[in-house]
Amino acid sequence: MNNLTNVIKERLTKIGKDFNEKEYGFLNTDERLRTPVLITLGGSHAYGTNIETSDMDIRGISMNSADNILLGKDFEQVANEPTDTTIYSFDKMTSLLTNCNPNTIEILGVKPEHILYKSDIGEELIKNKDMFLSLRAVKSFGGYANAQLYRLQQKSLVALTPEQLNAHIVKTLNGMRDMLEMKHDMKGIQVHLKDGEIVVDINVNDYPAESIAGVLNVFNKTLNDYHKNSVRNEKAMNHGKISKHAMHLLRLYMMCEDILLKGEINTYREKEHDLLMDIRNGKYLGEDGRPNKEFFDIVKEYEVKVEYAKKHTYLPMEPDIEKINNFRKRMNLRMVEQITKRR
Structure with a gap:
């Protein structure tokens, strides 16, 4: 993967939004964000309700490291207040999505041009978003x-x-x-x-x-x-x-x-x-x-x-927890295999 801030800047430039790479340098240097799977616009820019003075929020998901996956550890989230950026761990995100948490489920419904980075696992997550929908x-x-x-x-x-x-x-x-x-x-x-x-x-x-x-x-x-x-x-x-x-x-x-x-x-x-x-x-x-x-x-x-x-509604009372857990296991296993091959 290219430098993450370069990828994000390129995407934002295409939709006419400014991006200061220096302010977002933590996206490249924070060890917890080494394996991003989905980065999107958030807040008013994602809703289409932004005005000239609106801050640009960024939301995203990153996998845990192979060691943390195998040891059952989870960083849960990285929040950078100066840039209004929040990146959730994959496991934390799937837990929040299971409860239809509004602040996180919106990440799976942004416009295609508001997706700033997407890996194969991010694509799988979007493709399977229906499994999180319930009453x-x-x-x-x-x-x-x-x-x-x-x-x-x-x-x-x-x-x-x-x-x-x-x-x-x-x-x-x-x-x-x-x-x-x-x-x-x-x-x-x-x-x-x-x-x-x-x-x-x-x-x-x-x-x-x-x-x-x-x-x-x-x-x-x-x-x-x-x-x-x-x-x-x-x-x-x-x-x-x-x-x-x-x-x-x-x-x-x-x-x-x-x-x-x-x-x-x-x-x-x-x-x-x-x-x-x-x-x-x-x-x-x-x-x-x-x-x-x-x-x-x-x-x-x-x-x-x-x-x-x-x-x-035709939605079930509860989400299919077994299906969600199997999905989590498959994606975590895939990530461990990908990281191991790079070593």
Whole structure:
């Protein structure tokens, strides 16, 4: 393989994007990234919602070294904040894809011209992407969409009455609960309102105390964030983040609907581009800088679409774990053989 940054620069030049090789030198020097299999554009450039000031995100996948594969070790991910670059290990990525994680499954649905590097294993991964699609997408995309709604409401808390705020917090916590239950493989947590107060019911037996504490810590942090944001929401509004959160909320619903109804991962939102850009550019903000009724009508419309897709999808409840594990074994074995031949 040629110098990775040279390959990426060549691809980006073809689509009219700048690339500073010096800033991305770690892609060539980091030992964990010696065997990349897939490198793509990420973020707004991948969604088609970038503006002139948008940073360029890069996402990717790299195999573990032969030694790490044989020893069962995993670097999991390499994150370089200055360049907004995140490269996942192959094993970590397949685990996230199995749960239909929105931040990672989008890598398998980018436009062909947004693929900056692809090896034979990367090609196999894209070719077999359907095996990761299941009804787990409802929880994962729903959880992320609700997190966007959470951020959106944080930026405009004064628009809510105390009753509306508590109802929204309950919805947020239950959305987070779904994601936490999936992560910790636990059931039996329910958040609801009782006499106007937010309460949590927990019904689990013989469950590790550390995991329970972890869930409660996440809930506690969320509640604290709401209280902090209720004081500083005006400052946040001045940073123009409301429109961006609003746009991503709908984008997640759009991707989820495509996955459930069509079995497709469409990262670049060509059909809805104008609507998303109108939202990002503030068309659906009122004079007070907060999302208006028309925006929330659109949100409701997409919530209905996703609910319909959930009821009419042909996707299985769960992915075929055996098939995914066999795929992982084949690709890891192939990588060990390729590395061994080069020695």
